[in-house]
Amino acid sequence: MTFVFYLLGFVAIVSSICVVSFKNPIHSALGLVAALFSTAGIYILLNAEFIAVLEVIIYAGAIMVLFLFVLMCLNIRELKMMPQFNILRPIAIVVGAFLLVYIVIIIIQSNFGNFTGVYNEAKIIELGGNAKALGQVLYSRFLLPFEIISILLLVAMIGAITLMKEGLRGK
Amino acid sequence: MVLEYLPVLILMVFALGFAVVTIVMSDMLRPNKPEKVKSSTYECGAPLFTDARGMVSIRFFIISMLFLLFDIEAAFLYPWAINYNVLGLFGFVEIVIFIIILLVGYFYAWRKDALEWE
Amino acid sequence: MEITLTHYLILAAVMFGLGIIGFITRRNMVTVLMSVELMLNAVNINFIAFARHFQQLSGQVMSLFIITIAACEAAVGLAIIIVLFRSRRSINVDDANILKY
Numbered sequence: 372m373t374f375v376f377y378l379l380g381f382v383a384i385v386s387s388i389c390v391v392s393f394k395n396p397i398h399s400a401l402g403l404v405a406a407l408f409s410t411a412g413i414y415i416l417l418n419a420e421f422i423a424v425l426e427v428i429i430y431a432g433a434i435m436v437l438f439l440f441v442l443m444c445l446n447i448r449e450l451k452m453m454p455q456f457n458i459l460r461p462i463a464i465v466v467g468a469f470l471l472v473y474i475v476i477i478i479i480q481s482n483f484g485n486f487t488g489v490y491n492e493a494k495i496i497e498l499g500g501n502a503k504a505l506g507q508v509l510y511s512r513f514l515l516p517f518e519i520i521s522i523l524l525l526v527a528m529i530g531a532i533t534l535m536k537e538g539l540r541g542k
Numbered sequence: 543m544v545l546e547y548l549p550v551l552i553l554m555v556f557a558l559g560f561a562v563v564t565i566v567m568s569d570m571l572r573p574n575k576p577e578k579v580k581s582s583t584y585e586c587g588a589p590l591f592t593d594a595r596g597m598v599s600i601r602f603f604i605i606s607m608l609f610l611l612f613d614i615e616a617a618f619l620y621p622w623a624i625n626y627n628v629l630g631l632f633g634f635v636e637i638v639i640f641i642i643i644l645l646v647g648y649f650y651a652w653r654k655d656a657l658e659w660e
Numbered sequence: 661m662e663i664t665l666t667h668y669l670i671l672a673a674v675m676f677g678l679g680i681i682g683f684i685t686r687r688n689m690v691t692v693l694m695s696v697e698l699m700l701n702a703v704n705i706n707f708i709a710f711a712r713h714f715q716q717l718s719g720q721v722m723s724l725f726i727i728t729i730a731a732c733e734a735a736v737g738l739a740i741i742i743v744l745f746r747s748r749r750s751i752n753v754d755d756a757n758i759l760k761y
Binding site: 372375412415416418421425428429432433434436437440441443444499502503505506507509510511514517518520521522524525527528529531532533535536 | 544545547548551598599600602603604606607608609610611613614615617618620621622624625628629633636639640643644646647650651654656
């Protein structure tokens with residue numbers, strides 16, 4: 372269990388470093404796929420099986436395909452020519468590392484208490500698994516956000532199609 | 543509960559290890575004498591007329607974007623489907639509203655010819 | 661050593677920091693969006709770790725919503741990038757300065 376966590380965490384961090392440091396955008400995309408897979412493993416360690424499956428299907432499946440299609444719609448040879456990193460790179464790395472150390476210090480120092488809710492492991496097994504318990508919470512307590520999510524999806528669809536149509540008209 | 547997923551992890555580690563070991567070993571063991579014809583791309587015997595890394599049509603992006611958004615809709619249907627007996631009519635109305643709102647987007651895409659390929 | 665909430669939070673913080681560094685340093689707009697996805701992913705880990713710690717399912721529902729929002733953001737953002745590429749022939753972040761007047 373401990374070993375699995377450290378393995379998945381190591382893979383996640385190394386592939387995140389790959390995402391931000393590789394020059395070729397396609398290599399970065401492949402690094403992001405590795406990061407997403409190891410994150411899905413971490414979700415399984417946290418007893419969130421349904422989210423882990425969705426992470427693989429939606430993130431690593433559909434979103435990354437979208438990214439790769441865009442990289443292919445643009446001209447890859449031109450992409451390789453352009454400068455990939457800002458001149459501010461060293462400063463940004465220092466600032467990012469400083470922020471990171473600050474967050475880690477806060478996390479280590481804080482005490483998160485031991486407030487316990489109703490959905491412990493036994494209760495979830497009794498309800499019939501993670502996806503079933505999740506559905507019962509999602510479709511009762513989170514009724515309004517769930518319907519708003521559908522409007523968000525609609526807006527994203529209309530926005531993307533309108534943008535593409537404007538872009539295609541000049542062709 | 544979590545330990546039941548250990549075989550999946552072992553399978554993934556073995557699959558990755560097998561692929562890496564095969565590629566590295568075949569790279570080390572094979573004789574390497576490249577020449578012009580041998581290292582050219584092979585496509586069923588037909589001569590190549592362009593590089594594979596050209597520009598792809600933007601229609602692929604529109605189709606995969608629509609796929610992504612409707613994929614999420616399908617993902618939201620799973621927790622409802624296994625809870626159908628618990629939620630009853632209330633959950634059914636809820637999910638019908640959800641689907642109708644997304645159907646508006648579907649008809650918008652249809653009317654705007656986003657599904658046409660030409 | 662037992663794996664506690666702190667371990668997950670530190671892992672998420674490291675991924676978030678890497679996402680910030682990528683967001684600031686990259687010039688290619690597509691990789692900038694990838695860094696944003698990395699940051700959203702780190703936030704997701706936080707939500708699920710807290711959901712396990714407090715034995716609630718609300719955190720998992722929120723991470724479901726975050727995955728949806730990430731998908732919408734990718735769809736619209738990538739469409740904007742394609743349109744920008746068509747009008748300016750570049751996806752360098754520094755070239756997207758039309759609004760600077």
